[in-house]
Amino acid sequence: MTARLLAITAGLLVAAMILVDLIGARTSERDYISGLTRQLAEKGRLIAVEVAGGIDAANAAKCRAMAREADARLTIVGRDGRVLLDSQADAAHMENHGNREEIQAALRNRMGSGTRQSATTGVNYLYVAVPIPAGALRLAMPLSEVNQQVNSIRRRMLGLTVLAFLPAFLTAVFFARHLQRAVKQLAREHTELERLERIRKDFVINVSHELRTPLAAIQGYTETLLDGALEDRANNMRFLGIIRQNAERLANLTADLLTLSRIELGRQNLQMASCDLLRIVEEAFDTVRPMADKKRIRLAIQTGPGPMQAYCDSEAMYQVLVNLLDNALKYTPEGGSITVGAEPTAGGAIEVFVRDTGVGIPAEDVERLFERFYRVDKARSRELGGTGLGLAIVKHLVRAHGSDVRVESALGQGSTFFFTLPAGPPRTEPA
Numbered sequence: 407m408t409a410r411l412l413a414i415t416a417g418l419l420v421a422a423m424i425l426v427d428l429i430g431a432r433t434s435e436r437d438y439i440s441g442l443t444r445q446l447a448e449k450g451r452l453i454a455v456e457v458a459g460g461i462d463a464a465n466a467a468k469c470r471a472m473a474r475e476a477d478a479r480l481t482i483v484g485r486d487g488r489v490l491l492d493s494q495a496d497a498a499h500m501e502n503h504g505n506r507e508e509i510q511a512a513l514r515n516r517m518g519s520g521t522r523q524s525a526t527t528g529v530n531y532l533y534v535a536v537p538i539p540a541g542a543l544r545l546a547m548p549l550s551e552v553n554q555q556v557n558s559i560r561r562r563m564l565g566l567t568v569l570a571f572l573p574a575f576l577t578a579v580f581f582a583r584h585l586q587r588a589v590k591q592l593a594r595e596h597t598e599l600e601r602l603e604r605i606r607k608d609f610v611i612n613v614s615h616e617l618r619t620p621l622a623a624i625q626g627y628t629e630t631l632l633d634g635a636l637e638d639r640a641n642n643m644r645f646l647g648i649i650r651q652n653a654e655r656l657a658n659l660t661a662d663l664l665t666l667s668r669i670e671l672g673r674q675n676l677q678m679a680s681c682d683l684l685r686i687v688e689e690a691f692d693t694v695r696p697m698a699d700k701k702r703i704r705l706a707i708q709t710g711p712g713p714m715q716a717y718c719d720s721e722a723m724y725q726v727l728v729n730l731l732d733n734a735l736k737y738t739p740e741g742g743s744i745t746v747g748a749e750p751t752a753g754g755a756i757e758v759f760v761r762d763t764g765v766g767i768p769a770e771d772v773e774r775l776f777e778r779f780y781r782v783d784k785a786r787s788r789e790l791g792g793t794g795l796g797l798a799i800v801k802h803l804v805r806a807h808g809s810d811v812r813v814e815s816a817l818g819q820g821s822t823f824f825f826t827l828p829a830g831p832p833r834t835e836p837a
Contacts, residue, residue: 434559439532439552443519446534446545449476453545454538457482461540466491478545479531483509485541495526508535512542521549566591624649676719676806680830683714683723683756687746690727694735701740705731708747716748716756716827722803723827729796730760730823738764738820755826766817775813776801 453472456465461482470493473480480493487504489497503509511518512535519534524546532552535544628649636642684707691698691705698705716723727746734744742763751757767775776797804811804825815821 434563435552435556438555438559439521442532442547442552443534446476446478446532446547447517447519447536449478450534450536450543450545453480454536454543457538457540457543459539461490469493473545476545478547481544481546482538482540483512483535483542483544485513490540492526500526506533506535506544508533508544509542511535512537512544518542624653676722678717678719678831680715681718681720681723683716683748683758683827684709686720686724687727687748690724690731690746693728694731697732697735698744701735701738701742703735703738703740704743706743706745708745709749714748714756715829716758717830718807718827722806726800726803726825727760729800733796734760734762734764734821738762742820750829751826754829756829757824757826759822759824761820761822763820766819767813767815767821768817772813772815776811 449472453469453476456469456472469480469482469491473493480491481489481503482491483503483506484490487502487509489500489503491497492500504513506520508518508520515537517534517536519532521530521532523530530549531546532549533544533546535542537543631642631645635645687707691707695705731744731746738744744763745761746759747761748756748758800823801811807825807827809826811823811825813821813823
């Protein structure tokens with residue numbers, strides 16, 4: 407009886423695993439392609455801002471760079487179907503793209519998408535096109551990446567299924583109880599997916615809000631100039647300055663978004679090596695010194711005697727320090743000071759800190775300080791040109807080094823940000 411029950415249970419388990427694999431594969435592929443389509447459309451709209459006024463050598467190079475940052479192939483198609491720009495091929499030798507379904511949709515002022523083999527490269531791609539004034543802007547990602555992700559999800563789902571049902575196979579009498587436990591686990595996963603979806607929607611809303619303000623300013627002052635203010639010598643240069651300031655804000659926001667996306671997706675390849683922290687601090691000081699001199703803020707370094715070596719990615723650490731210094735400069739009054747220091751810890755690591763004499767951070771805001779787009783003083787941050795992403799980038803880059811960033815602050819007395827770095831490469835045990 408026991409052998410028969412185990413055989414029946416094993417058969418049900420095998421059938422369940424096959425069914426889960428079939429359903430999971432289709433669902434995973436559909437959901438992943440749907441999510442990837444939305445991501446490519448959002449990135450396409452960000453790049454479209456660069457070519458809103460036309461395509462020239464400067465913004466063409468910038469668009470190619472943004473496409474590389476997004477790990478996607480960029481194609482810009484005119485309204486007559488001619489390829490105007492392609493990041494991976496010579497546009498002059500490419501055939502007319504007017505018959506592509508996604509291009510046709512974009513030329514009708516709608517987002518379009520499709521999957522097929524590229525006639526130029528012979529690679530299967532997911533294509534997503536968005537409308538631009540010149541015609542259509544299309545991003546493409548190889549389906550090989552999609553297949554890898556789907557196969558990875560299938561393996562994880564299969565592993566979870568085996569782990570969830572294995573106790574039932576070993577103890578058939580408790581089959582129902584173990585099945586119930588697996589159902590609860592799936593319910594928790596569903597809850598987590600819903601939470602991630604809410605985070606994604608909040609992120610899209612925040613990005614839209616951050617883009618809307620500078621775009622509205624650019625549009626408003628451009629229309630004012632076109633309506634006759636261009637001849638107003640008392641104000642025309644001021645209006646152009648405002649347009650330039652908001653264009654730079656859009657560029658900074660786009661760059662920070664791409665950086666944060668690359669880090670969160672695990673595509674930030676850290677080049678770990680032994681680095682001179684003092685040299686990195688001095689380079690960061692050189693970058694922010696014009697702003698510090700303008701506000702008469704003193705920049706100082708505080709370290710012990712001799713060189714201070716840390717095992718890190720020098721470029722990533724430079725960005726961390728520049729972001730922390732930029733944040734400190736924004737909230738430190740004129741005549742204040744900012745100190746960057748590094749001290750060895752008892753555990754053999756290096757603790758780095760950035761201390762300012764600024765306005766301080768309210769205690770209720772400290773916990774949310776490193777969230778994307780979170781600002782303690784929203785009006786002041788936007789006025790000073792902040793994107794709301796600098797500290798989020800700091801958090802992810804520090805975590806990529808195996809550490810975490812913390813802050814100590816008191817209102818009216820300033821703030822200090824701390825993080826640790828290893829002094830040398832991890833030791834490997836002899837075989």
